[in-house]
Amino acid sequence: MSSKTETDELSFEQALEQMTRLVEKLESGELPLEESVAAFEAGVKLSRRCESLLDKAEQRLQVLNSSEDNA
Numbered sequence: 001m002s003s004k005t006e007t008d009e010l011s012f013e014q015a016l017e018q019m020t021r022l023v024e025k026l027e028s029g030e031l032p033l034e035e036s037v038a039a040f041e042a043g044v045k046l047s048r049r050c051e052s053l054l055d056k057a058e059q060r061l062q063v064l065n066s067s068e069d070n071a
Helices: 006-008 013-030 032-068
Strands: none
Touching: 006 032, 013 032
């Protein structure tokens, strides 16, 4: 599916959409084993991308909140 470089360039919404589609395919139970493993690996990468973007957003909000507290 997505290479690391491609995954690193996705927005949160794009990564979440791709991950949702992968989950639907996996839950269907119709993928052969190798494709299921590849889909799972891609899902892990997408999940890490989403987590990274959420962490960055949280850090930005913390900076904003601390700036307001100091004002």
